[in-house]
Amino acid sequence: MDFFQVIIELAQSTVRLSTPLILAALAGLFTERAGVFDIGLEGKMLGAAFAAGTVSYLTQSVAMGLSAAILISVLLSLVHGYASITQRGSQIVSGVAINFVVAGATVILGQAWFGQGGRTPALSDSGRFGTIRLPFADAVRDVPILGPIYSGLLSGHSPLTWLAFLMVPVSWWILYRTRFGLRLRAVGENPSAVDTAGISVLWLRYRAVICCGILCGIAGAYLSLAANAGFTKGMTAGKGYIALAALIFAKWRPKNILFACLLFGFLDAFAIRYQGYAFLLIGKVPVQLMQALPYILTVILLAGFIGKAIPPKAGGVPYVKER
Amino acid sequence: MSVPYAKLPAWAEYGLIPLVNLAVAFLISGLVVLIVGESPLQAAYHMVNGAFGRGEYIGFTLYYTTTFIFTGLAVAVAFHCGLFNIGGEGQAYIGGIGVTLACLAFDHTLPWYLLFPIAIAGAAFFGALWALIPGWLQAKRGSHIVITTIMFNFIAASLMNYLLNKVFKPLGSMSLETRTFEAGGQLPKLDWLMNIFGLSVGTAPFNISFLLALVAAFGVWVLIWRTKLGYEMRTMGHSPAAARYAGIKESRIIIITMMISGGLAGMMALNPIMGEQFRMQLDFVQGAGFVGIAVALMGRSHPAGIIPAALLFGMLYQGGAEISFEMPSISRDMIVIIQGLVILFAGALEHMFRPAITRIILGLSPKTRDVAATKGA
Amino acid sequence: ADIKPAIIYDLGGKFDKSFNEAAYNGAEKFKAETGIEYRDFEIANDAQREQALRRFASDGNNPIVMAGFSWAAQLEKVAAEYPDTKFAIIDMVLDKPNVRSVVFKEEEGGWLAGILAGMASKTKTVSFVGGMDIPLIHKFACGYIGGAKSLGPDYNVLEAYTGTTPDAWNDPVKGGEIAKSQFDQGSDVVYHAAGGTGVGVLQAAADAGKLGIGVDSNQNGLHPGKVLTSMVKRVDVAVYDAFMSAKEDKFQPGINVLGLKENGVDVAMDENNAPLITPEMKAAIDKARADIIAGTVKVHDYMSDETCPY
Amino acid sequence: MNELAIELKGIDKSFGLVHANRNINLKVRKGTIHGIIGENGAGKSTLMSILYGFYQADHGDIVINGQTADIRDPNAAIAAGIGMVHQHFMLVENFTVLENIMLGAEESQILNAGITKARAELKRLEKEYALEVDPDAVIEELPVGIQQRVEILKALYRKADILILDEPTGVLTPAEADHLFRILQQLKEQGKTVLLITHKLREIMAITDEVSVMRRGEMVATRTTKETSVEELAELMVGRRVLLRVEKGEARPADVKLSVKNLTVRDSRGVTMVDDVSFDIRAGEIVGIAGVAGNGQSELLEAISGIRRARAGTVLLNGSPIDVTGNADPAELRKRGLAHVPEDRHHVGLVLKFDESENAILGYHDDPKYRKGLLLDIDAIRAEAEEKIAAYDIRPPNPRLKTANFSGGNQQKIVLAREMERGPDVLIIGQPTRGVDVGAIEFIHRRIIEMRDQGKAVLLVSVELDEIRALSDRILVMFAGRVVGERAPDASEGELGLLMAGVEGSKEAAE
Ligand SMILES: Nc1ncnc2c1ncn2[C@@H]1O[C@H](COP(=O)(O)OP(=O)(O)OP(=O)(O)O)[C@@H](O)[C@H]1O
Ligand SMILES: Nc1ncnc2c1ncn2[C@@H]1O[C@H](COP(=O)(O)OP(=O)(O)OP(=O)(O)O)[C@@H](O)[C@H]1O
Ligand SMILES: [Mg+2]
Numbered sequence A: 001m002d003f004f005q006v007i008i009e010l011a012q013s014t015v016r017l018s019t020p021l022i023l024a025a026l027a028g029l030f031t032e033r034a035g036v037f038d039i040g041l042e043g044k045m046l047g048a049a050f051a052a053g054t055v056s057y058l059t060q061s062v063a064m065g066l067s068a069a070i071l072i073s074v075l076l077s078l079v080h081g082y083a084s085i086t087q088r089g090s091q092i093v094s095g096v097a098i099n100f101v102v103a104g105a106t107v108i109l110g111q112a113w114f115g116q117g118g119r120t121p122a123l124s125d126s127g128r129f130g131t132i133r134l135p136f137a138d139a140v141r142d143v144p145i146l147g148p149i150y151s152g153l154l155s156g157h158s159p160l161t162w163l164a165f166l167m168v169p170v171s172w173w174i175l176y177r178t179r180f181g182l183r184l185r186a187v188g189e190n191p192s193a194v195d196t197a198g199i200s201v202l203w204l205r206y207r208a209v210i211c212c213g214i215l216c217g218i219a220g221a222y223l224s225l226a227a228n229a230g231f232t233k234g235m236t237a238g239k240g241y242i243a244l245a246a247l248i249f250a251k252w253r254p255k256n257i258l259f260a261c262l263l264f265g266f267l268d269a270f271a272i273r274y275q276g277y278a279f280l281l282i283g284k285v286p287v288q289l290m291q292a293l294p295y296i297l298t299v300i301l302l303a304g305f306i307g308k309a310i311p312p313k314a315g316g317v318p319y320v321k322e323r
Numbered sequence B: 001m002s003v004p005y006a007k008l009p010a011w012a013e014y015g016l017i018p019l020v021n022l023a024v025a026f027l028i029s030g031l032v033v034l035i036v037g038e039s040p041l042q043a044a045y046h047m048v049n050g051a052f053g054r055g056e057y058i059g060f061t062l063y064y065t066t067t068f069i070f071t072g073l074a075v076a077v078a079f080h081c082g083l084f085n086i087g088g089e090g091q092a093y094i095g096g097i098g099v100t101l102a103c104l105a106f107d108h109t110l111p112w113y114l115l116f117p118i119a120i121a122g123a124a125f126f127g128a129l130w131a132l133i134p135g136w137l138q139a140k141r142g143s144h145i146v147i148t149t150i151m152f153n154f155i156a157a158s159l160m161n162y163l164l165n166k167v168f169k170p171l172g173s174m175s176l177e178t179r180t181f182e183a184g185g186q187l188p189k190l191d192w193l194m195n196i197f198g199l200s201v202g203t204a205p206f207n208i209s210f211l212l213a214l215v216a217a218f219g220v221w222v223l224i225w226r227t228k229l230g231y232e233m234r235t236m237g238h239s240p241a242a243a244r245y246a247g248i249k250e251s252r253i254i255i256i257t258m259m260i261s262g263g264l265a266g267m268m269a270l271n272p273i274m275g276e277q278f279r280m281q282l283d284f285v286q287g288a289g290f291v292g293i294a295v296a297l298m299g300r301s302h303p304a305g306i307i308p309a310a311l312l313f314g315m316l317y318q319g320g321a322e323i324s325f326e327m328p329s330i331s332r333d334m335i336v337i338i339q340g341l342v343i344l345f346a347g348a349l350e351h352m353f354r355p356a357i358t359r360i361i362l363g364l365s366p367k368t369r370d371v372a373a374t375k376g377a
Numbered sequence C: 001a002d003i004k005p006a007i008i009y010d011l012g013g014k015f016d017k018s019f020n021e022a023a024y025n026g027a028e029k030f031k032a033e034t035g036i037e038y039r040d041f042e043i044a045n046d047a048q049r050e051q052a053l054r055r056f057a058s059d060g061n062n063p064i065v066m067a068g069f070s071w072a073a074q075l076e077k078v079a080a081e082y083p084d085t086k087f088a089i090i091d092m093v094l095d096k097p098n099v100r101s102v103v104f105k106e107e108e109g110g111w112l113a114g115i116l117a118g119m120a121s122k123t124k125t126v127s128f129v130g131g132m133d134i135p136l137i138h139k140f141a142c143g144y145i146g147g148a149k150s151l152g153p154d155y156n157v158l159e160a161y162t163g164t165t166p167d168a169w170n171d172p173v174k175g176g177e178i179a180k181s182q183f184d185q186g187s188d189v190v191y192h193a194a195g196g197t198g199v200g201v202l203q204a205a206a207d208a209g210k211l212g213i214g215v216d217s218n219q220n221g222l223h224p225g226k227v228l229t230s231m232v233k234r235v236d237v238a239v240y241d242a243f244m245s246a247k248e249d250k251f252q253p254g255i256n257v258l259g260l261k262e263n264g265v266d267v268a269m270d271e272n273n274a275p276l277i278t279p280e281m282k283a284a285i286d287k288a289r290a291d292i293i294a295g296t297v298k299v300h301d302y303m304s305d306e307t308c309p310y
Numbered sequence D: 001m002n003e004l005a006i007e008l009k010g011i012d013k014s015f016g017l018v019h020a021n022r023n024i025n026l027k028v029r030k031g032t033i034h035g036i037i038g039e040n041g042a043g044k045s046t047l048m049s050i051l052y053g054f055y056q057a058d059h060g061d062i063v064i065n066g067q068t069a070d071i072r073d074p075n076a077a078i079a080a081g082i083g084m085v086h087q088h089f090m091l092v093e094n095f096t097v098l099e100n101i102m103l104g105a106e107e108s109q110i111l112n113a114g115i116t117k118a119r120a121e122l123k124r125l126e127k128e129y130a131l132e133v134d135p136d137a138v139i140e141e142l143p144v145g146i147q148q149r150v151e152i153l154k155a156l157y158r159k160a161d162i163l164i165l166d167e168p169t170g171v172l173t174p175a176e177a178d179h180l181f182r183i184l185q186q187l188k189e190q191g192k193t194v195l196l197i198t199h200k201l202r203e204i205m206a207i208t209d210e211v212s213v214m215r216r217g218e219m220v221a222t223r224t225t226k227e228t229s230v231e232e233l234a235e236l237m238v239g240r241r242v243l244l245r246v247e248k249g250e251a252r253p254a255d256v257k258l259s260v261k262n263l264t265v266r267d268s269r270g271v272t273m274v275d276d277v278s279f280d281i282r283a284g285e286i287v288g289i290a291g292v293a294g295n296g297q298s299e300l301l302e303a304i305s306g307i308r309r310a311r312a313g314t315v316l317l318n319g320s321p322i323d324v325t326g327n328a329d330p331a332e333l334r335k336r337g338l339a340h341v342p343e344d345r346h347h348v349g350l351v352l353k354f355d356e357s358e359n360a361i362l363g364y365h366d367d368p369k370y371r372k373g374l375l376l377d378i379d380a381i382r383a384e385a386e387e388k389i390a391a392y393d394i395r396p397p398n399p400r401l402k403t404a405n406f407s408g409g410n411q412q413k414i415v416l417a418r419e420m421e422r423g424p425d426v427l428i429i430g431q432p433t434r435g436v437d438v439g440a441i442e443f444i445h446r447r448i449i450e451m452r453d454q455g456k457a458v459l460l461v462s463v464e465l466d467e468i469r470a471l472s473d474r475i476l477v478m479f480a481g482r483v484v485g486e487r488a489p490d491a492s493e494g495e496l497g498l499l500m501a502g503v504e505g506s507k508e509a510a511e
């Protein structure tokens, strides 16, 4: 097959696969930059995907579905916030707890409401994000090089994919160019400095956690409203953990997150595409090796090129003023 | 982790507060049960009775406890050195290779008590091996242990899938599992232990690896608080700069710690493989590695806390199964919610009732310990 | 007779949209027809297998059906302890006087699905998405590949698996992505045997204007006009029969092999896919079915040697 | 001028069971510089933090400019015109100077608008008070002296009328301290009020108008500075007479114990921090290294003690080489008779979460005498810790107490006891009395001189010129990584100061 065409197709697959990762990793960026670690990304995404699937089915409106996803995800974030910010509990334990509760609750509620074992009914097109076909996509398809890029790579994505990619510079802008971002980054490094500057550490961290909830909500909605047409139990399938890995891989920087997620997406797309493919010289490799390839390559890249990732200094520890 | 409030007497700190937290966790779970339209009291009865009501039930509870002690200890050991090992799942999975190889090779020829030590060594060796690489990468290349251990969980799953398919599975068998081990590969149950208490273990797979888990817990306590190595691990965990100053070799300690952690996780494989199924199956770890994180943190990374925390989860697993046997409208997913709530209230929200309890207790006892600001040097 | 039937599902849980769910549907059908309540249980880990089985047996449930091939070892023990209880196990053969083993010839259904896929394909490239690389799924795949390639040497079948963790059965997003990748490589009909992941496969086919093929239960209605057919495996019938025969005191132990001949597997035809099935296709599968039943065409069983010759 | 800027009435504060402030009353007149002194842990920082709204008092009132102020949080304090430079800087280390100054006073949601204004205002303040800083420099790359400027600028930027400085000179050179005092003087002339906490009584005498003394959480006295003496203040603080000058006999230098030749060290960024440094130290002498913080002293100590790898050079310990450019092992060096009191006791010298007894063996935990078979001999460790506690009068005398719960002076004694009590041949000490009160200083100084008299070779690094002059038998001055001169201890402060500022040194080095 035309080599260039393959590249375009791989790239498009990469974009789709990395969309939820980008959103979830940016979500993690906001809380972790504020000093609240979050391994509950998985659970929040799952809860949001469920809410989106349910509400979108009931109302036949994607907007309602998306809002519900965000709402649920923010609520879960607030639980995490309450436990780890107000009650100064262990952030990791709280995240694990949320993953458990959501994994169970989505199935129970889904079964109770729809009787399909935790699945939500399949959504019709009106209950789902369609894809955006860019103008003239079909007309320019045959233009060499640029045509396929425009119509094959850029066109045909869900609005949430555009949103995800847009959120990268937006998140960067919020973190580095606004007062909120300045304070947020400061509270993740040295909460006492923020406190003595007359800013409430708690409220700031809560807002960071809410930002996380919003982005995780969009990530979840992407899964059930754009990538799929409805919710299936456990449909995050570990994406929250991969997003967390991407966040660390990216050393907690927005631009790097984009690259890390695209990399993970690409490795996945590559492994999918070349499963069972007879490679030159090597021949067919076992399916399992192809499936492990993204993870193996990640480890190699991490060891070879990335170097030390230094987390926000105050990350993981509750802010305690008086011992 | 620093305790943000005044010091309480030990009975309150380690007895009352956890109990209150648990009570609240179960109260909230009771609400969930109520929502499903079942009686929370009855569910509570089945939970407790199902976990402890009979020798057999206790046997099952302790069977799960055994698993969680191993994975909990694995997380805790790494934690003391400042490493967050979320790779227990993969390390336990790979540890299964060691147990399986030992059993496949010797189950015909050796009695269990000779094979067990070989299997322990095999489990620990393979588990340690799987942790060695992330440990080495962290020590030498600065690769973040959280990412590498996540990745190694996935890689372990692929590797085991391949091995079970292509190496271990007898030809013509449907399931991805090894053949069933002969007598040498089957650990004896602890019926004598239960008999001491006048109980019978029945069919529960409560086996000798429970004792190994207790020994491991004691060993971890000795290691962390009574050996030079443990001292160095803790120094490293609290302050890498102080460790360097003290002449502690950073990479060496990180690698050794990860290997011990992985070895403990690997030993978890003994319990299901040699103690229950007598063969290695696909995905036999079934999330125990992740539960280990909660167990370790709720047990404050101390064996004396990890054992009760593991027991708590053992109880949730076994009692939860009984609930869903007895109350068909409460499914296994409901049990997952209850587990989550317990982790949330007894783990993450453990300080919620501390101020109130402190006030009550300090209010009751005369305020004699009003200490003056410490006198200067 | 008065019976207390019970069913225990495998780890996937009763609503896996696939195998276990089919078993559940069979039990529900029995309940609806006879009004007899049944007990069921979803295990959460392997240690609960023996516990649940023994528990049901000692509670006097009879017959007890186990869905899934992983039950053999436990059943072997428990069946001996409860000689008066009737057991049925699906997808696995166990030789015991009180056990009925029900296995299916998935390869025969797959063969028909392969023929339909090949005939519906414009590109002569079709594809398969499996949940995990395990023998059972290869059984599905191998018949399908054989069927498609029986149409001519220029037919090509792509084959891929979702993953290696239990999530592989619950990852519709990845399933959809695999399907899209196969479409990019020229496939225009995709058959799945991937549980919940398959929902994503069929969705991706519908979204891309290609055709999907469902599995286990009849999934033609999920996307009417976009699902070419479903390779149904009558697990529901197996469960229903086990309960019913026990009720009528006609429970027979021994091995039941259900293929095309026994109506144990087939390709689903209904109003949802009627417009997609041309008379030629209909004729082709009728012929293939007859040939297989007559034994003139022998579909290779992957489990016989764990290879797929096609 | 009798108007009161601050009046504290009956302030009381407990942290759990620690009663940090007891019924404190304090009056500070407007336009004065008011000193506060007291031992480590007396409650000075706590009191100031209450005034600043960082902590809330359990009881008591705060009156600012005659009006009762409800200072619930730092915001309220800032609004009331109070600024504070904390003992432990409240800076975000990976932010720039400008970002730190703006934090909390950004003016608008979007930073850009504020940035221009902040830059201009910063320029103006820099000019007015001669406080130069590069607004775009990142904090962690600045020497502590400059970091402190940033803290002061932060307060001035917020238009503070009342400025609280908690031990500001602990990290400054004499010249920098003088500069700071000129600024404080200038602020006072502008009618601002300054509260100054310090352990250095000389500074109190030099700059304050009034001084208050705290002891064990209580305010024990307030004096007009002109009417009191250093001796009286020291006695008020400690509750007994304190010897403020160390008695020291003649040094009797013997063999060379530590010999450093052409040592060059770079930091992690590749900047040369120690540049071709050579010197010898003999048994029975104290060699002091004077210099402004950040001129390579820290790196020098780290390289000699094997914590940091040197680029080039040789170091001989007792005549045999240390592999400073390769894998020098701090544990090995200890066995060979090198003891090291690090500058940063919080992060390097101690593990704050350990028991006192565990810290008492840090670095020596390998010693067979702490071992019983394969295990650590906890009893032996505690017994030894108890001995040291007794010998060094470490309080509270409880080896099982968490180290974080000891005051700074006592923490320092834990380190000193550990490093000195084993009879090392060479002792290298960084900042032995940073943040330590007069009572403890007296004790620590005496111990260091005893070590010398026992025939140890002592290398002392301190930014306290007084300390260097009081203890050293020879003084080396470091500037920009080089040793720019050697002087006798009776060299004048001015002469040393010039060397430290690199004025003389550059000439001498060029020769
Ligand atoms: N998503 C983005 N969109 C547009 N420009 C970006 C984006 N991310 C980064 N940049 C540009 O790249 C520069 C580097 O930013 P980034 O935060 O990724 O790394 P950094 O500056 O090294 O981080 P730090 O603030 O921790 O030093 C920014 O100043 C900005 O100009
Ligand atoms: N946040 C806190 N939580 C608990 N106890 C505290 C806290 N801050 C200070 N303390 C305790 O209160 C007492 C007074 O401490 P404070 O820091 O006010 O002393 P200080 O006079 O400033 O000492 P130094 O001279 O060492 O700076 C000490 O015993 C200290 O341990
Ligand atoms: Mg930047």
Ligand SMILES: [Mg+2]
Pocket: D044, D045, D046, D087, D166
């Ligand atoms: Mg202080």
